[in-house]
Amino acid sequence: MTPPTACPDARGLKRLIDGRLTWPAEAALTAHLEDCAACQERLEQLAASDPFWERTARNLAGSRTRFPSALDRRLNLSAAAPESPAAAPDYTRRRFLVAAGVALLGLGLGAGIAWKWSAGPNPDSGPAGPTAGGTDPGPAEPRRTGVLVVIAPVDFYYPDYVTVRSGLETNGIRVTVASTARPARPSPPAPGAAAGIITADVEPHRHLSVVRGNEYDAVVFCGGAGVTEYTRPGPAATAARRVIADALAARPPVYVTAVGTGPVVLAHADCFRGGVRATCFPFGQPPGTYKAQLVERGADWVPDGIVEAGPLITAQGPEHNMAFVRRLLDRLKPAR
């Protein structure tokens, strides 16, 4: 079949692979890709060279990272099922022995990162940890459960967090909190803030680097000066981008939302390229700095309290947070 639109350039295809296209742009490109054999091949060539594709097939044949072969029949694949994976050694005991040996040598193994792999309040989604040693049991199909609330490790805006979380939970929505530090520390109340405003450290359920955006019904990036952690180059920003890309790549896409200064994270993940309507906290230091970041990254900045554009919902912060929660609850109704 002849595709109805002109072939995209290599840059567009590369951005498609990287998950860096806006939602409308990706939809247009995938519509073209559906019927264009030439672009299907170009996409593969951009992903890797022919020798690397061959090398991958050769080395992964028989790997336990394949999904369980029991699914072959359900997928009607049994007629041409590949050979059963070769029996692999059980590395469990070996890893124990090695770890014990290393520990005997006085090294401080075992500390530190265990919380990264904890399932948090959502055991159904399971840990997304690596499968070193070839003992991958084969994860279950991701099921969307609740809302992922992302806060900065330092200087997140506590009122954003507490309003969103309590608003969702009191309406029966399961909330999973993710960040890149434990505990995450909020910004102190501004000088002269009304008496009675309190903040507290927050113990996130999961490390942002191990959550997947497609496991939730929605993702909310809360605001605060600390959102720069998710915008400046580094592993935290990479994790944030991946969560956003996974969410938007899901079908139907997961709602990707942000309040206060949070939309800046979405802007740096190129969600607003091409004039997508969005809003954010309009002030900041210097004044308008967050708005400027959205505009620089292609957003059509709108001075409304809440702005929706497809699966993207942005809100300006404090006085709009409750309305934002109500809007999100309304959008999540079909999923509940």
Next chain:
Amino acid sequence: MADLPATRISLLARLRNRDDAASWQEFVGIYGPVVYGYGRKHGLQDSDAQDLTQVVLEAVVAAMARRGYDRALGSFRGWLFTLAHHKLYDLRARLRRQPPGTGDSDVRNLLEARPASDADQALWEQEYEKRLFDWAAGRARADFQEATWRAFWLTAVEGRAGDAVAGALGMTVAAVYMAKSRVMARLRALVAELEGDDPR
């Protein structure tokens, strides 16, 4: 063999920190199975292959604690092969109740004393490649939805046609091509991370 990659230097350098548990876990998870597989390919029983793995990794730990990885020894991949080869020699000698060699000898001397055959090296390379891709696949799989992973596997690894896979998985053809390309790009990046140079 490829030169010691910059990213590996980074991991190896991190191993000098005795308290860097994450780096040690990563190291053991990646290289342990290579040594184990090498031992098994040489006919060792499971428990002996585990012993081989343990003594080799302990030797790495000791070397790192002493002076870190010495670039003069060549690529880490090759250095580890030499170490594994030597320890395998010792283990076999012990199993035959023969006096073992001196485990503390200089690795370069060992190479001369107990040269590895081309077949040995080929076995090592095979194990190394398998483990490299297995590790990368394990990491990549965690980054994608299960349907994406299946689409990649069925097309890229098992060579099934995109439209057939789309039908089996209930996806569009475009989604299948996106899936296989995105996973492949991630795999390529992970392999490059471990190898430190451009994937072949």
